Amino acid sequence: MNIGDVAKRTAIPVKTIRYYEEIGLIRPLRDTNGYRAFRDKDLHKLAFLGRARALGFSIGDCRALMALYEDENRASADVKRLAQDHLHQIEDKIAQLRSMQATLNELVRACAGDSRPDCPILRDLASE
Amino acid sequence: MNIGDVAKRTAIPVKTIRYYEEIGLIRPLRDTNGYRAFRDKDLHKLAFLGRARALGFSIGDCRALMALYEDENRASADVKRLAQDHLHQIEDKIAQLRSMQATLNELVRACAGDSRPDCPILRDLASE
């Protein structure tokens, strides 16, 4: 299968697929014309990558997850630890965003939003 | 004031301050020896930037916010719109992260996390 069809099937952009090959996440064969020739295995890997990325795993994590997936002797504890670490990072990020959200909500609420220059948002940002 | 002291007072790294000058957010004077000479105005601007960045505003937004701050004839509506747009982006991001969090939580919960290879996390990522 050619890259365009793979992109459609996996919903991963062509550019991204080429990038994943460049960094060694996949290793599609080549046709005699130089086109990448994707096998089921490659499609499967890309789908795996797509789902892992959708869960916010970094490329490094994806690499580790794929290695674990392909290792028959893996311990699920290793996978779980990876996922838990990532989960904690997500939780931290959410907490951070919620703090920003709370402050911004308050500032937006307090701002008249009219044609006058007086603005609590700018006052807050400029506060000593 | 020299850059090191400014960094301490504003809690913005030296490298970042130099970067902010490079992209034109601040314009400190120079001493005869070539050192940057920060005035109160620069400190004030950096503090403003620090707070805006802490609320998650992009550098572009910060530029716009500083311009509005310095514009006596601004309309608070412009500031409010900027803040509201940003707030929406934050809300979107939170929603996205919470969705990841929910899925990951479920997967982590389902994973034994022992020495056996069987793993619901990998099963999910590999699912057709």
Add this chain to the structure above:
DNA sequence: CCTTGACCTTCCAGTGACTGGAACCCTTAT
């Protein structure tokens, strides 16, 4: 047979917001 259009290829550069490091200059104290 030729052209057209839709594919495919590689390579280079840019994104955002820094961050690290090398190589070098200035100042102050010993």
Add this chain to the structure above:
DNA sequence: ATAAGGGTTCCAGTCACTGGAAGGTCAAGG
């Protein structure tokens, strides 16, 4: 005189793509 601890510039790297240019390949239609 020298050493420590500032400061300076410039270049490269981060992360995960994304855009664009220049060019090769293929199938269909005239």
